Amino acid sequence: MAATPIPGPHVDGDGLADIVAAGGLHNYQLKLHAEYGPVVLFRLPGAETAVSIADPVLLEATAKLDERPRKLFEFLASMQESGNLQTIPAQEHTPWRRVLLSVLAGRPSHEAHFGRFVTLTRELADEWADAAACGPIASQQSLSALSLRMICDYALGSGIGSPEQAGRIVAAFEDVLTEQLGRLYAAEAPGTYEEREDRAQRALTYLRATVDDVLATHRVGDGQPSEGSDLIAALAAAGHSPPRIRDSVLMTMLAAHHTTGVAVSWTLYLLALHPDAADRVAEELVRVLGDRPAPDYADLKHLTYLTTVLEESMRLYPPGPYGAREVTEDLRVGEYTIPAGATIFYPIWAVHTNPEYWPDPTVFRPERFATHPSPERPRLAYIPFGFGPRSCEGASLAMVEAKLILAVLAKRFRFEPADDHPVIPVERFVLWAADDIHLNLTQRRMLDT
Incomplete structure (x- = not known):
């Protein structure tokens, strides 16, 4: 039986225009x-x-790629010396991923570091x-700086000294990714080519120097990673080379700070647009926490409505709007x-707004996740951290932080949206906002400090 031709647009050239x-x-795939x-x-x-696939049932056939x-x-x-860690072959990727999961996915270490996160x-x-x-x-850059400080404390055994330093690192990542993605998609950007190239190179130099500082201040000779949460020690113990450890x-700094900071910023934006949902979150927090200004680790499982809000936010604004496999x-x-050599795209935003599985797909409705996973939806209808052997290693940690x-x-x-400040999703490796997300704040209540 002959295969059915795959539908799609007739395109002259490489499709860039x-x-x-x-x-x-991300928008093109939706279209x-x-x-x-x-x-x-x-x-x-x-x-x-x-080939882009937006049906979660059909995606199952690709789950082992x-x-x-x-x-x-x-x-x-350009950020890496030991081979691009996003594309290293499966036989090399699997043991490297195993080390990352041993550090990032352990509940005991999450709990051990929770006080510092608070x-x-x-x-x-x-x-x-x-x-x-x-x-x-x-909010977006500020929250990304916070999550960067968290991941450095948690996984690297070294802290980023100040919020200002963390903010500079976040800005440097953005400069590098803006320039690199701009080249890929020939996007217009302010300044001459030489100015943009110089800015990106200075940012990359700063990032490498920062990582070198982290490595230099790391406690050498401890042997094994403490609490299962020291990525540098775990990679060294697994026999990885210094360039691979540096990369x-x-x-880890790039992926982890983007994931959590972006997810939280979009969630606060949605709560600002939906004050009734925000009030319901606050009521649940008062009910669970009482007068305490922050939860204990054990409280997180009781924050059920807050969790549905976060999950619905990541449905509407997935931190990573797409993935790809070969x-x-x-x-x-x-x-x-699909022929060998083809690229399969996971259009996560399109999957999350597929009307067959998500009625009124653009409407913010946290109640969709009151039962999750839902027996009414295929398991791959909701994939904010991807799926399969290249899914996000830090997904469980990101949820705890968020x-x-x-x-x-x-x-x-x-929270209220700032007047006259449009919020426009753009690609910066993740679903960033073009000019950040500006929010007005007012105090809900006085809290004990």
Whole structure:
């Protein structure tokens, strides 16, 4: 039986013009699936044959794929010396991933570091309380800086000294990714090519120097990682080379701060747009925490409505709006055959707004997750951290951090969107906001300190 041709647009060239016209790959995929259905053949730079799949049932056929397309992740290669960690072959990736999971996915170590997370979060809340008197808070970069400090304390055995330093690191990552993604998609950006290149190179130099400082101050000779949460020691114990350790630190800093900071910032934005939901979150926090300004680790499991709000937020604004895998041999997906060498795209935003599984898909409705996973939806209908052997290693840690940060901030403040400040999702490796998310804050109640 002959395979059915995969539908898609007729495109002259590499498809770049259509991607730019749509406002980025994340928007382009939404447009393609709305027009052509759940499986679409399209073109883009770096992938001669690209197939996007927005149906969670059909995605099951791809769940074991363990190779990423090299050309699409070349923009990260400049940060790494030991081979692009996003595209290393499966046989090399699997043991490296196992080390990351041993550090990032352990509940005992989450609990052991929770007190430090609380301290950092309450410090941020105090800073916001002081800054709110002067106008709106630029929440996204601030929250990303907080999550960067958390991951460095947790996984690397070394802290980032101050919020200002963390903010500079976040800004440096943004400069590098803006330039690299701009080249990939030929996006317009302010300044000359030389100015942008110089800015990106200075940012990368700063990031490498920062990682070198982390490695230099790391306690050498401890032997084994304490509490199972020292990534540097775990990588060294597994026999990884110094360049691989350095690259792993840099990629962990990049991925972890983006995931949590972005998820929390979009959630606060949605709560600002939906004050009834924000009030319900605050009521749950008062019921569970009483007069305490922050939860204990054991409290998180009782914050059920807050959790549904976070999950619905990541449905509407997934931190990573898409993923990609490479097909190493012909793969049957439903009625279609995807040829070896093709790139399969996981359009996470399109999956999360597929109307067949999400009625009124653009509406913010946390009650969708009152039962999760839902027997009414396929398991891959909700994939904010990806799935399969290349899914996010830090997913469970990110959820712990995000729920804690939301609990502290939503109990203390009411949020309102800043006037005359548009919020426009753009691609910065994750679903960033073009000019941050500005929020007005007011105190909910006086809390014991």
